[in-house]
Every structure is written in structure tokens, then in C-alpha cells.
Amino acid sequence: MKALIIGGGIAGPAAAIALHEAGIDSVVHEAHAASADDVGVFLTLGSNGIDALRTIGADAPAVAAGFPTPAIDMVSTTGKALGRVRTSRPDGDITSRTLKRADLYRAIRDEALRRGIRIEPGKRLVGAQDTEGAVRAVFADGSEECGDLLIGCDGLHSTVRGLIDPTAPAPAYSGLIGLGGYTSGVPVDARTGSYRMVFGKRAFFGYVPAPDGEVWWFANVPRSAEPARGELERIDSEQWRRRLIELFADDIGPAVDLIRASREITPAGPMHAMATLPVWHRGRMIVIGDAAHAPSPTSGQGASLSIEDAVELAKALRDRPTIESAFTAYEALRRPRVERIVKQAARINNNKAAGPTGRILRDLLMPLILPRLANGEQSRRTYGHHIDWDAPTATIEGAGRPRR
Template sequence: MKPDTLIIVVGAGIAGPTLGMALQQAGFQPTLYESSAETAEGIGAFLTLSTNGIQALRVIRADLPVLKRGFATPELTLRSHTGKFLGKTSTGTPLPDGTSSHTLKRADLYEALYQEALRRGVRFVHGKHLVDATETPEGVTAHFSDGSTATGDLLIGSDGVHSVLRSVIDLHAPRPTYSGLLTTGGYVQNVKVDVPVGSYEMIYGQKGFFGYAPAPNGEVWWFANVPWPREPARGEVECLGSEHWKQHLLQLHAKDQGPILDVLHHTDHLMTMKAIHMLPHLPHWQKGRMLVIGDAAHAPSPSSGQGAALAIEDAVVLAQCLRDAETAEQAFALFEKTRRQRIERIIRWAARINNSKAAGPLGSWFRDLLMPTAMKWLEKSDSQRFIFDHQIHWDTRMNPTV
């Protein structure tokens, strides 16, 4: 497509700034519209950016600002509530220079991508919450809650799992699916754990799932997944507060081996409890001049460790498709054909992991019995290579006729 194509992007979380930089590298000058007054929200939580996501950032020379904000976490260990060793696995295939997957705060990832895009001259407009979009043969107009509009040739939605643009593209689009789990976490000092810096430990508790990783500064970063059969109403679990959920977690993990209780007792404040939602299959990613990417199009369970990486991959591949196609229709069709199979395979894989976190007593017994064998098989299988060995090559031309 022509470099003077006017591209509007809504949402400046992870996919948005990455797409802004990738489009700029492809010769376009996009404008990003973000609903928050400053940078996108991301207070509290942390994530692991796997090596396939780092490689995608490296394609647009944006990996170093991100890596500086986190620390390497190349492997994780799984244990049962009794302390039984269930297996060990890598969090991503190391890149040729030895770079491994990195753990960092979500807010720091947002900030690193945002600041790097800003430094490169990508244009951001804040305080713009999308409420609707209308399309004409000549272009597409985004309508914002403050009454303002923006018109361009294309409108890309990177506005998250609760995307507005997704509903504009398809009025009957499926809602995000509740996973059956809530999640929270925290940061704690002065707690000793028998795990080296650079390694995660995950514990399948009797009544919940708990993970932690020691950071280089001496903190222990931890998260918990809490089975919660009924999907909570909006604000229902958030309003109960840190102390309520701390006591609830202490009860859930009262009989579990490991440092869980010590970590919880020393945590002053928990992150806001939230329900985990997934978007496993969206029939329509595109319509005319509009397209959704990242969590707006597909939201895997956090168990996949791939949410951020897939959003970054999306952004880079979409920029390639727009660069090499003659029309928006060609570019969007090529993007979806290139991405959908990979993404939905990963989402199905992550859903199976999620189910094991909420297993009942009998299911837990079978899981703990079979997992050591399963983990050894997984390490040698194609599943992880399919996820982590994925490479994006910027100079490879995307063929719109395929």
C-alpha cells in the first residue's frame, strides 16, 4: 500500500506502540489514539515475554529498551502441594545470542514500548475512548466518547480483550470467555526462597495455583490463580480489597508445602483481584477497512505465557502485510491467513493448562501422577518448538496472492 495511507490505531497498550513502530519502519506514519489520559494502564501485574516476542521486537529494533526493564527467566519448575517435583521446562528457546525469556512488570513493558515509539516520532493522542466507527467507500471514521472523530483510510483496533472495535466489526462477536479463575499477585522483600534468580517455581496447591520468581533486587514476585466457578459481576471481586483476598489465599494454601504462606504473610498489599478472560475464537477479525489485532482478536490464557508475545508478533506481521499488499482487503486477508492457525493452536494448548489449575481432587491426583512423564515428553515434543522457535524475517516479502 502507498506510504501516504492514513492509518488510525486505537489502543496504546502492547500491540499499539509496537504496531506504530513497525508501520513507521514500513514507511507509514500512523496515529495512535489511547483512552487513558497518559500511558495505557498496567499498574501492578507482571508477565513473562517469551523469546518469540523478543525476536519480533528485535525485527523493529525495539527489544533493548524492553529487556532493560526486566530480568531473564529461562526456566520454570512445577511442584505438587506436597512438594513433589513434577517437572522442569524452559520458558522459551534462547535466541542465537543467548537471550532468554524475560519477566517484567506490565507497566514497565507499556512504558518501554510507549517511550521508544514516542522517541521515534510516532504520534499519540490521549483521552480518546472509542465508542463507534463508521465506514464509507473513501475511508473510515473513529468516534470517541468526547464527541470528537478521526478519519483515515484504515482503522486498526489494538484495544484489548474488551475491544469496542471488535463489536463494531461484528455485532454478534463472541464475548470473552471466563476461564473459571481469578488472579492476583504481589511483590515482597525479606523472604528467602530456595529458587535461584532466573527461575520460576509453580505450585499446584490443593485448592489453588501459586507461582513465584526471585528478582535480582532481592524481591520475590508472585502470582496466584484462584478457582472461582461463577463468573463475577463487574467490580464484584475488585471491591473486596487486598486484606480480604490475602486471608482467602492463606486459607486456600494452608496445607500446601513450600514458601507460599511466608510470602503471603510478608506481602503488604496485593494487586487488584481480577477475573481471567480468554477469547479463543473470533470468527471475524476484519471488516472492510477495519481490523483487530492482539487481545482484541485473540486472548489466550495467561497460562500460555504468550499474550504479550502474540500481540507483538501481530503488530510486526501486519506492518509487513500492509507494506507488501496493494489494497487493504489483500493485506487484511493475508494477515489473517498468516496468523490465525498459529494463534488458535496456542490458545487451545493454554486452555488445557488452565483446566489443570482448577482440577478437582481426583483430577489433581491423576495430574500429579502423570505430569512428570508428560513434562519429559513435552520437552522433546514439537509443541514448544512451534511456539518458541517462530521467527519473523522483515526482509521477506509477504505474498498477497497466497
């Protein structure tokens, strides 16, 4: 069997490694010429994402590229403690890690290359035909490649999603603009590796001290209307710096100092999420990762879920007798989990963009709600998730797909 993987971000190379472990050949086609590395942005790889990489023997490079992040402390605009999210696996065996997104891309891609997997840069998929017995992928440079199945790992603005279902919904704008930066020489009141996040008066701010003394920070700025294409690109880094200093002027914490001293501000981008995609697969084509179910960055789970997807799909293809039955079993397994996490992140997003009355309610209710959300059963299910590579994929066919 040969799989055509579209997208060389996180899900794509992870799927190629997992398929390789399952004895299935694949080739990864990535639209960007050199690499898909995104400069500047950092993320948290959850203990569940690390565990999924460990399942396929690919966790070490990603773990080495980051630093441990055991907890996130949430505070209100006045500094009132709202709750602590523990981001480690409940048995303490694996701790989530913070790393630059480009480093995570590189770690997984290099591991795929080390195993002899072919990664083709400069191949932007523009079409695909699912004919009897094979699927043919067509690329913008006019080239084509045939395989037994096609896995769309092409991210939030997926092309494969539309090829599977032309009526598929587009990702929804979450009402927030995300940006961030890296600052040296500003002391902060947080433990190395752990985040402190402030539900500020006008915007949301998070920061984490790295082991080398640098502080990594991000801001989520509410903006009700989705910015027009090119609008954010016209605002330069210094304009953002001034705007952010104004936005955080009344809040507790080091936001203003960190922003003022930041050596750069990463380019701003609107934050999107893909909640419920009705159709994940058709014939020999399927979407996984952000292409199927992107949680907003608030969840801290997008990368981890993409890796879990890759491992579960490879397992289903290894265990089920046909591609169709593997896709169906995979969807039934994955849909309830990923949609729960996407919905949870959307609820937190609403609190980041709260108005004056919403803020009062949020600061009253969060200390009551957050401990249950963050450290109870929900958190255990999110961060403690484990995929048993040796157990055969169950046949729970038909379950999980929502009614249209």
C-alpha cells in the same frame, strides 16, 4: 497511507513502530487520559516477543526493563517435580524476560514517541464508519479522525471487534481469579529469574526471585461462577491475604510466608480468554492482539503474540497491493499459530482448577505429558518463532479463516 490505531497498550504502539518501519504513517488513540499503565501486575515477555521487537529495532528498552527468565519448574502440592518449561529460544540467543506490565507498556510507548509517532490520550473510540475510500473513527469526546484503515488494538474487551462483527463472541471466563504481589526478606528455593509453580491442593501459586532479592508471586484461585461486576473490588487486600493463607496452608513451598510478608496484594481480576474469533477484519478495519485472540495469562504469551501480530500486519500492508489482500494474508499467517497457543493455555487452566480426582490424575500424568508439551516441538514453535522482516509476505489468501 494513514492508519488509525485504537489502543495504546502493547499491540498499539508496537504496530505504530512496525508501520513506521514499513513507511506507513499512523496515530495511536488511547482511551485513558494519562496512560494505560496497569499498576502491580508483572508478566513474562517470551523470547519470541523480544525477537519480534528486535525485528523492528525496538527490543532494547523492554529487555532493559526486565530480568532473564530461562525456565519454569512445575511441582505438585507435595513437591513432586512435574516438569520444566524452557522459555528461551532453542538456539539460546534470546532468553525470555520477566517485567512489570507497566514497564513494558512504557518501554514500547516511549520508543514510539521517540520515533515521532503521535499518541493521543483520552480518546475512547465509540464508533467507526467504513465509507468508500476512508474510515472515520468517532470518539467519546465528540471528536473524529479519518484514515485509510483502522487497527483495533483495544484489548480483551474490544470495541472495534463489535464494530467489525456485531455477533462476535465475548471473551470466556476461565474459572480462575488472578492476583499477586511483591515480597522482600523471605528466602525461597528457586534460582534467580526462574519461576517455580505449584499445582496446589486448592489453588495455583507461582513465584520468581528477582535479582534484587525481592520475590514476585502470583496466585490463581479457582472459582466456578464468574464474579459479578464490582464483587471482587469489594474484597480488600487484607481479606485476600487471609483467604490466600488459608488456601495455600496445606501446600509445599513458601506461598504462605510470601503472602504473609507481601507489602501489597495486587487487585484481583477474573481471568478471561478469547479462543476463536470468527471474523478478524471487515473492509478497512481489523483487530489484532488480545482484541482478536487473547490467550489466558497462563500461556505467558499474550504480550508476545500481540507484538508478533503488529510486526506481521505491518509487513503484510507493506507487501500486499490492497488493504483487503494484506488483511487476508495476515490472517492466514497468524490464525493457526495463535489459536494453537490459546488452546494449549486453556488445557493448563483446567489442571489449575482440578478437583480431588482430577488432582490425582494430573499429578500422575503431568510428568509424562509436560516434557512433551513444554520442551518438544510445541515449545520450540512457540519460543523459537522468528519473523523475517525482509522476506515478502506470502499470498496464502483465504486460508485460516474458520467456517461460521
